[in-house]
Amino acid sequence: MSHLDRPSSSAVAHPPRAMLTRLRPTARQVIRRRWDVAVHFPERMPAAGPVVLAANHIGVLDGPLLAIFAPRPVHALTKQEMFEGRTGRFLHRSGQIPLDRYAADPRAIRTALRVLRDGGVVGVFPEGTRGDGELRTFHHGAAYLALVTGAPVVPAVFLGSREPGGGIDSVPARGCRIDLVLGESVTPGAASWPRTRGMVRDASMLLRERLAATLEEARRTTGRDLPGPLPAGQAEDDPATGLVDEGPR
Template identity: 35%
Template sequence: MSGKQKQLRSISAAPPRWRTHWSRPLGRFLDHVVYNTAVVGLENIPVTGPVVFAANHLSYLDGPVMVGASSRYMHVMVRHDMFKGFLGWVLQASGQIPVNRSGDRAALQYAKAVLDRGDCVGILPEGTRGSGDAANVNSGVAWLALNSAAAVVPVAVLGTRNRGEHRDKIPSPRRKMHVVFGQPLTITREPGVSGRVSMDRATEQIRLRLASHIAASQAATGQDLPADDHLSSKHKGQQP
Protein backbone atom coordinates (compact mmCIF):
# COMPACT_ATOMS: atom_id res chain seq x y z
CA MET A 1 0.00 0.00 0.00
CA SER A 2 1.42 3.39 -0.98
CA GLY A 3 1.88 6.26 1.48
CA LYS A 4 -0.98 8.14 -0.19
CA GLN A 5 -3.30 5.15 0.12
CA LYS A 6 -2.42 4.82 3.81
CA GLN A 7 -3.58 8.39 4.35
CA LEU A 8 -7.05 7.73 2.95
CA ARG A 9 -9.74 6.98 5.50
CA SER A 10 -12.71 4.71 4.93
CA ILE A 11 -15.66 3.34 6.84
CA SER A 12 -16.85 -0.23 7.23
CA ALA A 13 -20.45 0.53 8.22
CA ALA A 14 -22.94 3.39 8.27
CA PRO A 15 -21.58 6.13 10.57
CA PRO A 16 -23.46 6.61 13.85
CA ARG A 17 -25.82 9.58 14.03
CA TRP A 18 -24.08 11.11 17.05
CA ARG A 19 -21.09 11.97 14.92
CA THR A 20 -23.11 14.61 13.08
CA HIS A 21 -24.01 16.45 16.30
CA TRP A 22 -21.06 18.83 16.08
CA SER A 23 -20.95 19.17 12.28
CA ARG A 24 -24.16 21.23 12.05
CA PRO A 25 -23.01 23.85 14.64
CA LEU A 26 -19.73 24.04 12.75
CA GLY A 27 -21.68 24.51 9.52
CA ARG A 28 -23.80 27.22 11.11
CA PHE A 29 -20.66 29.05 12.23
CA LEU A 30 -19.46 28.90 8.61
CA ASP A 31 -22.84 30.11 7.31
CA HIS A 32 -23.56 32.92 9.72
CA VAL A 33 -20.22 34.04 11.18
CA VAL A 34 -17.68 33.46 8.42
CA TYR A 35 -20.24 34.12 5.65
CA ASN A 36 -23.60 35.85 5.36
CA THR A 37 -25.99 33.05 4.38
CA ALA A 38 -29.72 33.48 3.86
CA VAL A 39 -31.71 30.28 4.36
CA VAL A 40 -35.13 29.78 2.78
CA GLY A 41 -37.57 26.86 2.75
CA LEU A 42 -36.90 25.17 6.07
CA GLU A 43 -40.62 24.40 6.22
CA ASN A 44 -40.08 22.05 3.25
CA ILE A 45 -37.83 19.74 5.26
CA PRO A 46 -39.76 16.79 6.76
CA VAL A 47 -39.51 16.95 10.56
CA THR A 48 -39.11 13.19 10.89
CA GLY A 49 -38.27 10.27 8.64
CA PRO A 50 -35.49 9.66 6.13
CA VAL A 51 -34.50 12.45 3.76
CA VAL A 52 -32.05 12.70 0.87
CA PHE A 53 -30.89 16.29 0.43
CA ALA A 54 -29.81 16.72 -3.23
CA ALA A 55 -27.87 19.94 -3.87
CA ASN A 56 -26.14 21.53 -6.83
CA HIS A 57 -22.36 21.70 -6.85
CA LEU A 58 -20.33 24.89 -7.32
CA SER A 59 -17.44 24.73 -4.87
CA TYR A 60 -15.80 22.94 -1.96
CA LEU A 61 -18.14 24.75 0.43
CA ASP A 62 -21.47 23.44 -0.89
CA GLY A 63 -21.68 20.47 1.49
CA PRO A 64 -20.69 22.33 4.68
CA VAL A 65 -22.93 25.29 3.80
CA MET A 66 -25.90 22.94 3.25
CA VAL A 67 -25.22 21.13 6.54
CA GLY A 68 -25.19 24.40 8.45
CA ALA A 69 -28.40 25.63 6.83
CA SER A 70 -30.49 22.50 7.39
CA SER A 71 -32.83 21.95 10.33
CA ARG A 72 -31.90 18.25 10.31
CA TYR A 73 -28.54 16.59 10.90
CA MET A 74 -27.17 14.79 7.87
CA HIS A 75 -24.35 12.55 6.66
CA VAL A 76 -22.93 13.96 3.42
CA MET A 77 -21.40 11.75 0.72
CA VAL A 78 -17.92 13.15 0.05
CA ARG A 79 -15.26 12.20 -2.48
CA HIS A 80 -13.15 9.46 -0.89
CA ASP A 81 -9.74 11.04 -1.49
CA MET A 82 -10.73 14.03 0.65
CA PHE A 83 -10.48 11.64 3.62
CA LYS A 84 -6.81 12.15 4.38
CA GLY A 85 -4.80 14.14 6.86
CA PHE A 86 -6.54 16.54 9.23
CA LEU A 87 -9.46 17.15 6.84
CA GLY A 88 -9.97 13.41 6.59
CA TRP A 89 -10.13 13.17 10.37
CA VAL A 90 -12.70 15.98 10.53
CA LEU A 91 -14.85 14.38 7.81
CA GLN A 92 -14.77 10.97 9.45
CA ALA A 93 -15.28 12.30 12.97
CA SER A 94 -18.35 14.25 11.82
CA GLY A 95 -19.93 11.19 10.23
CA GLN A 96 -19.49 11.94 6.53
CA ILE A 97 -19.52 9.08 4.03
CA PRO A 98 -16.54 8.57 1.66
CA VAL A 99 -17.55 7.63 -1.87
CA ASN A 100 -15.42 6.61 -4.84
CA ARG A 101 -16.98 8.19 -7.91
CA SER A 102 -15.63 5.44 -10.19
CA GLY A 103 -18.25 3.13 -8.65
CA ASP A 104 -18.90 2.56 -4.97
CA ARG A 105 -21.87 0.35 -4.11
CA ALA A 106 -20.64 0.01 -0.52
CA ALA A 107 -20.97 3.78 0.05
CA LEU A 108 -24.53 3.68 -1.30
CA GLN A 109 -25.35 0.77 1.01
CA TYR A 110 -23.98 2.71 4.00
CA ALA A 111 -26.05 5.73 2.97
CA LYS A 112 -29.13 3.51 2.63
CA ALA A 113 -28.51 2.16 6.15
CA VAL A 114 -28.56 5.77 7.41
CA LEU A 115 -31.91 6.32 5.66
CA ASP A 116 -33.31 3.01 6.88
CA ARG A 117 -32.88 4.15 10.48
CA GLY A 118 -34.81 7.36 9.70
CA ASP A 119 -31.88 9.76 9.34
CA CYS A 120 -30.70 12.05 6.52
CA VAL A 121 -28.12 11.88 3.75
CA GLY A 122 -26.71 14.78 1.73
CA ILE A 123 -25.54 14.26 -1.83
CA LEU A 124 -24.19 16.48 -4.62
CA PRO A 125 -25.48 14.45 -7.59
CA GLU A 126 -23.85 16.59 -10.29
CA GLY A 127 -20.65 14.87 -9.15
CA THR A 128 -18.23 17.64 -10.11
CA ARG A 129 -17.92 21.33 -9.41
CA GLY A 130 -19.38 23.17 -12.38
CA SER A 131 -22.04 25.70 -13.27
CA GLY A 132 -24.44 24.19 -10.72
CA ASP A 133 -27.51 24.12 -12.96
CA ALA A 134 -28.11 20.35 -12.68
CA ALA A 135 -27.78 19.80 -16.42
CA ASN A 136 -26.49 16.35 -15.52
CA VAL A 137 -26.77 14.25 -12.35
CA ASN A 138 -25.57 10.77 -11.48
CA SER A 139 -27.85 7.87 -10.63
CA GLY A 140 -26.78 7.49 -6.99
CA VAL A 141 -29.49 9.81 -5.72
CA ALA A 142 -32.13 7.86 -7.66
CA TRP A 143 -30.82 4.55 -6.33
CA LEU A 144 -31.12 5.82 -2.75
CA ALA A 145 -34.62 7.16 -3.36
CA LEU A 146 -35.84 3.97 -5.03
CA ASN A 147 -34.32 1.66 -2.43
CA SER A 148 -35.51 3.50 0.66
CA ALA A 149 -38.59 5.32 1.88
CA ALA A 150 -36.72 8.61 1.81
CA ALA A 151 -38.10 11.87 0.47
CA VAL A 152 -35.79 13.80 -1.85
CA VAL A 153 -35.43 17.48 -0.95
CA PRO A 154 -33.86 19.59 -3.74
CA VAL A 155 -31.41 22.19 -2.44
CA ALA A 156 -30.16 25.25 -4.32
CA VAL A 157 -26.82 26.49 -2.98
CA LEU A 158 -25.99 29.88 -4.49
CA GLY A 159 -23.01 32.18 -4.02
CA THR A 160 -20.32 29.69 -3.00
CA ARG A 161 -18.72 30.48 -6.36
CA ASN A 162 -19.48 33.46 -8.57
CA ARG A 163 -19.04 34.21 -12.24
CA GLY A 164 -15.41 34.33 -13.30
CA GLU A 165 -14.06 32.60 -10.19
CA HIS A 166 -11.82 29.55 -10.35
CA ARG A 167 -13.41 26.30 -9.21
CA ASP A 168 -10.80 25.95 -6.46
CA LYS A 169 -11.43 29.43 -5.02
CA ILE A 170 -12.55 29.72 -1.41
CA PRO A 171 -14.88 32.76 -1.06
CA SER A 172 -13.81 35.75 1.01
CA PRO A 173 -15.43 36.10 4.47
CA ARG A 174 -18.87 37.73 4.77
CA ARG A 175 -19.87 36.91 1.21
CA LYS A 176 -23.63 36.75 0.68
CA MET A 177 -24.84 33.21 0.01
CA HIS A 178 -28.24 31.57 -0.29
CA VAL A 179 -29.47 28.07 0.57
CA VAL A 180 -33.00 27.31 -0.63
CA PHE A 181 -34.73 24.04 0.32
CA GLY A 182 -37.43 22.96 -2.12
CA GLN A 183 -40.55 20.89 -1.67
CA PRO A 184 -39.84 17.18 -1.08
CA LEU A 185 -40.22 14.70 -3.90
CA THR A 186 -41.27 11.06 -3.44
CA ILE A 187 -39.84 8.56 -5.92
CA THR A 188 -41.56 5.21 -6.45
CA ARG A 189 -40.92 2.26 -8.74
CA GLU A 190 -43.21 2.00 -11.73
CA PRO A 191 -44.99 -1.37 -12.01
CA GLY A 192 -44.01 -3.44 -15.00
CA VAL A 193 -40.88 -1.39 -15.70
CA SER A 194 -37.38 -2.89 -15.62
CA GLY A 195 -34.95 -1.83 -12.92
CA ARG A 196 -32.66 -0.05 -15.39
CA VAL A 197 -35.48 1.91 -16.99
CA SER A 198 -36.94 2.74 -13.58
CA MET A 199 -33.53 4.03 -12.45
CA ASP A 200 -33.09 6.16 -15.57
CA ARG A 201 -36.57 7.67 -15.22
CA ALA A 202 -36.08 8.39 -11.52
CA THR A 203 -32.72 10.03 -12.21
CA GLU A 204 -34.25 12.30 -14.84
CA GLN A 205 -37.25 13.08 -12.60
CA ILE A 206 -34.91 14.22 -9.82
CA ARG A 207 -32.70 16.14 -12.25
CA LEU A 208 -35.64 18.06 -13.66
CA ARG A 209 -36.97 18.91 -10.18
CA LEU A 210 -33.53 20.05 -9.00
CA ALA A 211 -32.88 22.08 -12.15
CA SER A 212 -36.24 23.85 -11.96
CA HIS A 213 -35.74 24.52 -8.25
CA ILE A 214 -32.31 26.04 -8.89
CA ALA A 215 -33.73 28.28 -11.65
CA ALA A 216 -36.61 29.40 -9.42
CA SER A 217 -34.19 30.07 -6.55
CA GLN A 218 -32.02 32.22 -8.79
CA ALA A 219 -35.04 34.29 -9.79
CA ALA A 220 -36.21 34.65 -6.19
CA THR A 221 -32.85 35.58 -4.68
CA GLY A 222 -31.27 37.48 -7.56
CA GLN A 223 -28.15 35.33 -7.11
CA ASP A 224 -26.76 34.07 -10.42
CA LEU A 225 -24.85 30.87 -11.05
CA PRO A 226 -21.30 31.09 -12.40
CA ALA A 227 -20.94 30.52 -16.12
CA ASP A 228 -19.69 27.05 -17.07
CA ASP A 229 -16.61 28.75 -18.47
CA HIS A 230 -13.02 27.91 -19.26
CA LEU A 231 -11.82 28.24 -15.67
CA SER A 232 -10.86 24.61 -15.33
CA SER A 233 -9.55 23.01 -12.17
CA LYS A 234 -6.90 20.43 -11.54
CA HIS A 235 -9.73 18.57 -9.83
CA LYS A 236 -12.09 18.86 -12.81
CA GLY A 237 -14.29 15.79 -13.03
CA GLN A 238 -13.98 15.04 -9.34
CA GLN A 239 -16.31 15.70 -6.45
CA PRO A 240 -15.11 17.01 -3.09
Protein backbone atom coordinates in the same frame (compact mmCIF):
# COMPACT_ATOMS: atom_id res chain seq x y z
CA MET B 1 -36.51 -5.63 8.99
CA SER B 2 -35.65 -3.17 6.23
CA HIS B 3 -31.89 -3.56 6.75
CA LEU B 4 -32.20 -7.10 5.41
CA ASP B 5 -33.87 -6.00 2.18
CA ARG B 6 -31.72 -5.96 -0.97
CA PRO B 7 -29.21 -4.48 -0.98
CA SER B 8 -28.76 -5.32 2.66
CA SER B 9 -27.44 -2.66 5.03
CA SER B 10 -27.36 -4.85 8.13
CA ALA B 11 -23.58 -5.45 7.97
CA VAL B 12 -22.57 -1.77 8.00
CA ALA B 13 -22.69 0.62 10.92
CA HIS B 14 -24.48 3.94 10.94
CA PRO B 15 -21.83 6.65 10.40
CA PRO B 16 -20.80 8.61 13.51
CA ARG B 17 -23.38 11.26 14.29
CA ALA B 18 -22.65 12.63 17.77
CA MET B 19 -20.11 15.21 16.62
CA LEU B 20 -22.18 16.19 13.58
CA THR B 21 -25.23 16.89 15.74
CA ARG B 22 -23.40 18.45 18.66
CA LEU B 23 -21.22 20.87 16.69
CA ARG B 24 -23.76 22.21 14.19
CA PRO B 25 -24.92 25.22 16.28
CA THR B 26 -21.34 26.31 17.00
CA ALA B 27 -20.28 25.73 13.38
CA ARG B 28 -23.15 27.91 12.17
CA GLN B 29 -22.05 30.74 14.44
CA VAL B 30 -18.45 30.49 13.25
CA ILE B 31 -19.37 30.44 9.56
CA ARG B 32 -21.80 33.34 9.93
CA ARG B 33 -18.98 35.48 11.30
CA ARG B 34 -17.47 35.32 7.82
CA TRP B 35 -20.41 34.91 5.45
CA ASP B 36 -24.07 35.88 5.45
CA VAL B 37 -25.68 32.44 5.03
CA ALA B 38 -29.42 32.38 4.37
CA VAL B 39 -31.55 29.20 4.26
CA HIS B 40 -34.80 29.60 2.32
CA PHE B 41 -37.89 27.39 2.87
CA PRO B 42 -36.41 25.16 5.62
CA GLU B 43 -39.96 23.99 6.36
CA ARG B 44 -39.83 21.96 3.14
CA MET B 45 -37.53 19.43 4.83
CA PRO B 46 -39.59 16.68 6.49
CA ALA B 47 -39.10 16.95 10.25
CA ALA B 48 -38.57 13.22 10.68
CA GLY B 49 -37.97 10.08 8.67
CA PRO B 50 -35.58 9.29 5.82
CA VAL B 51 -34.72 12.05 3.35
CA VAL B 52 -32.40 12.26 0.35
CA LEU B 53 -31.15 15.84 0.01
CA ALA B 54 -30.02 16.41 -3.61
CA ALA B 55 -28.08 19.63 -4.25
CA ASN B 56 -26.33 21.37 -7.11
CA HIS B 57 -22.55 21.74 -6.73
CA ILE B 58 -20.78 25.00 -7.55
CA GLY B 59 -18.16 25.48 -4.85
CA VAL B 60 -15.87 23.87 -2.32
CA LEU B 61 -18.06 25.10 0.55
CA ASP B 62 -21.19 23.25 -0.58
CA GLY B 63 -20.55 20.03 1.34
CA PRO B 64 -19.82 21.64 4.72
CA LEU B 65 -22.67 24.13 4.28
CA LEU B 66 -25.12 21.33 3.48
CA ALA B 67 -24.10 19.34 6.56
CA ILE B 68 -24.18 22.38 8.87
CA PHE B 69 -27.08 24.52 7.61
CA ALA B 70 -29.64 21.98 6.37
CA PRO B 71 -32.59 21.80 8.80
CA ARG B 72 -31.43 18.35 9.91
CA PRO B 73 -27.96 16.79 10.20
CA VAL B 74 -26.74 15.44 6.86
CA HIS B 75 -24.47 12.50 6.07
CA ALA B 76 -23.19 13.47 2.63
CA LEU B 77 -21.70 11.16 0.03
CA THR B 78 -18.24 12.68 -0.43
CA LYS B 79 -15.51 11.76 -2.91
CA GLN B 80 -13.03 9.43 -1.25
CA GLU B 81 -10.09 11.62 -2.28
CA MET B 82 -11.14 13.99 0.52
CA PHE B 83 -10.66 11.33 3.20
CA GLU B 84 -6.93 11.82 3.70
CA GLY B 85 -4.94 13.31 6.55
CA ARG B 86 -6.51 15.65 9.10
CA THR B 87 -9.41 16.55 6.80
CA GLY B 88 -10.20 12.90 6.26
CA ARG B 89 -10.24 12.15 9.97
CA PHE B 90 -12.62 15.06 10.54
CA LEU B 91 -14.94 13.90 7.73
CA HIS B 92 -15.05 10.38 9.17
CA ARG B 93 -15.76 11.63 12.70
CA SER B 94 -18.49 13.96 11.45
CA GLY B 95 -20.29 11.10 9.74
CA GLN B 96 -19.65 11.84 6.08
CA ILE B 97 -19.63 8.88 3.66
CA PRO B 98 -16.62 8.22 1.38
CA LEU B 99 -17.55 7.39 -2.21
CA ASP B 100 -15.46 5.98 -5.07
CA ARG B 101 -16.81 7.89 -8.08
CA TYR B 102 -14.98 5.75 -10.63
CA ALA B 103 -16.14 2.25 -9.67
CA ALA B 104 -19.11 0.50 -8.13
CA ASP B 105 -18.95 1.21 -4.40
CA PRO B 106 -21.26 -1.20 -2.54
CA ARG B 107 -20.06 -0.10 0.89
CA ALA B 108 -20.91 3.56 0.24
CA ILE B 109 -24.37 2.60 -1.03
CA ARG B 110 -25.05 0.30 1.92
CA THR B 111 -23.87 2.96 4.37
CA ALA B 112 -26.18 5.54 2.79
CA LEU B 113 -29.03 3.00 2.93
CA ARG B 114 -28.22 2.40 6.60
CA VAL B 115 -28.68 6.12 7.31
CA LEU B 116 -31.98 6.26 5.43
CA ARG B 117 -33.36 3.06 6.92
CA ASP B 118 -32.49 4.45 10.36
CA GLY B 119 -34.56 7.54 9.52
CA GLY B 120 -31.70 9.92 8.75
CA VAL B 121 -30.74 12.31 5.94
CA VAL B 122 -28.29 11.53 3.13
CA GLY B 123 -26.82 14.36 1.07
CA VAL B 124 -26.04 13.77 -2.60
CA PHE B 125 -24.52 16.02 -5.27
CA PRO B 126 -25.94 14.47 -8.45
CA GLU B 127 -23.64 16.53 -10.70
CA GLY B 128 -20.78 14.54 -9.20
CA THR B 129 -18.28 17.37 -9.07
CA ARG B 130 -18.02 21.14 -8.80
CA GLY B 131 -18.96 23.10 -11.90
CA ASP B 132 -21.41 25.68 -13.19
CA GLY B 133 -24.38 24.16 -11.33
CA GLU B 134 -26.55 23.95 -14.47
CA LEU B 135 -27.23 20.19 -13.99
CA ARG B 136 -25.64 19.23 -17.30
CA THR B 137 -24.67 15.91 -15.73
CA PHE B 138 -26.97 14.13 -13.30
CA HIS B 139 -25.78 10.87 -11.76
CA HIS B 140 -28.23 8.21 -10.62
CA GLY B 141 -27.30 7.90 -6.93
CA ALA B 142 -30.10 10.03 -5.49
CA ALA B 143 -32.71 8.26 -7.60
CA TYR B 144 -31.41 4.82 -6.66
CA LEU B 145 -31.45 5.57 -2.93
CA ALA B 146 -34.99 6.91 -3.20
CA LEU B 147 -36.19 3.85 -5.13
CA VAL B 148 -34.66 1.41 -2.65
CA THR B 149 -35.99 3.11 0.49
CA GLY B 150 -39.07 5.03 -0.66
CA ALA B 151 -37.54 8.16 0.90
CA PRO B 152 -38.63 11.59 -0.34
CA VAL B 153 -36.03 13.67 -2.17
CA VAL B 154 -35.64 17.34 -1.26
CA PRO B 155 -33.91 19.38 -4.00
CA ALA B 156 -31.50 22.07 -2.82
CA VAL B 157 -29.75 24.90 -4.65
CA PHE B 158 -26.65 26.86 -3.67
CA LEU B 159 -26.11 30.39 -4.97
CA GLY B 160 -23.11 32.45 -3.93
CA SER B 161 -20.86 29.70 -2.57
CA ARG B 162 -18.49 30.46 -5.48
CA GLU B 163 -18.34 33.93 -6.96
CA PRO B 164 -18.51 34.56 -10.74
CA GLY B 165 -15.13 33.77 -12.28
CA GLY B 166 -13.90 32.06 -9.14
CA GLY B 167 -11.66 29.00 -9.34
CA ILE B 168 -12.53 25.49 -8.27
CA ASP B 169 -11.31 25.98 -4.68
CA SER B 170 -12.25 29.65 -4.33
CA VAL B 171 -14.56 30.93 -1.60
CA PRO B 172 -16.56 34.16 -1.48
CA ALA B 173 -15.07 37.27 0.09
CA ARG B 174 -15.80 37.96 3.74
CA GLY B 175 -19.31 39.31 4.29
CA CYS B 176 -20.74 37.94 1.05
CA ARG B 177 -24.18 36.37 0.93
CA ILE B 178 -24.58 32.61 0.41
CA ASP B 179 -28.07 31.29 -0.27
CA LEU B 180 -29.32 27.74 0.24
CA VAL B 181 -32.79 27.28 -1.24
CA LEU B 182 -34.79 24.12 -0.53
CA GLY B 183 -37.39 22.95 -3.03
CA GLU B 184 -40.60 21.00 -2.66
CA SER B 185 -39.96 17.34 -1.90
CA VAL B 186 -40.69 14.64 -4.45
CA THR B 187 -41.12 10.91 -3.79
CA PRO B 188 -40.37 8.64 -6.76
CA GLY B 189 -41.75 5.73 -4.73
CA ALA B 190 -40.13 2.53 -3.55
CA ALA B 191 -39.42 -0.16 -6.14
CA SER B 192 -38.93 -3.75 -5.05
CA TRP B 193 -36.00 -5.91 -6.11
CA PRO B 194 -34.91 -6.21 -8.91
CA ARG B 195 -34.75 -2.52 -9.89
CA THR B 196 -34.14 -1.98 -13.58
CA ARG B 197 -31.95 0.63 -15.25
CA GLY B 198 -35.09 2.06 -16.79
CA MET B 199 -36.66 2.61 -13.36
CA VAL B 200 -33.55 4.38 -12.12
CA ARG B 201 -33.27 6.50 -15.25
CA ASP B 202 -36.92 7.55 -15.09
CA ALA B 203 -36.53 8.51 -11.43
CA SER B 204 -33.37 10.47 -12.25
CA MET B 205 -35.19 12.39 -14.95
CA LEU B 206 -37.94 13.30 -12.49
CA LEU B 207 -35.44 14.43 -9.86
CA ARG B 208 -33.44 16.49 -12.33
CA GLU B 209 -36.62 18.20 -13.48
CA ARG B 210 -37.49 19.08 -9.87
CA LEU B 211 -33.97 20.29 -9.09
CA ALA B 212 -34.00 22.42 -12.25
CA ALA B 213 -37.34 23.89 -11.16
CA THR B 214 -35.85 24.65 -7.73
CA LEU B 215 -32.93 26.38 -9.44
CA GLU B 216 -35.34 28.65 -11.29
CA GLU B 217 -37.23 29.33 -8.06
CA ALA B 218 -33.94 30.15 -6.33
CA ARG B 219 -33.10 32.65 -9.04
CA ARG B 220 -36.46 34.36 -8.61
CA THR B 221 -36.36 34.28 -4.82
CA THR B 222 -32.85 35.66 -4.40
CA GLY B 223 -32.42 37.71 -7.58
CA ARG B 224 -29.09 35.95 -8.07
CA ASP B 225 -27.62 33.54 -10.58
CA LEU B 226 -25.05 30.79 -10.87
CA PRO B 227 -21.34 31.71 -11.05
CA GLY B 228 -20.80 30.42 -14.58
CA PRO B 229 -18.23 27.84 -15.68
CA LEU B 230 -14.96 27.19 -13.92
CA PRO B 231 -11.85 28.82 -15.38
CA ALA B 232 -10.24 26.93 -18.27
CA GLY B 233 -8.40 23.80 -17.20
CA GLN B 234 -9.94 23.58 -13.73
CA ALA B 235 -12.82 21.19 -14.37
CA GLU B 236 -12.46 17.95 -12.41
CA ASP B 237 -12.57 14.56 -14.08
CA ASP B 238 -15.91 12.87 -13.65
CA PRO B 239 -17.20 9.53 -14.95
CA ALA B 240 -19.62 9.93 -17.87
CA THR B 241 -22.53 8.14 -16.25
CA GLY B 242 -26.10 9.14 -15.51
CA LEU B 243 -28.00 11.74 -17.51
CA VAL B 244 -25.81 13.97 -19.67
CA ASP B 245 -26.85 17.13 -21.52
CA GLU B 246 -30.56 16.46 -21.28
CA GLY B 247 -33.50 18.08 -19.54
CA PRO B 248 -34.36 21.65 -18.55
CA ARG B 249 -31.74 24.40 -18.40
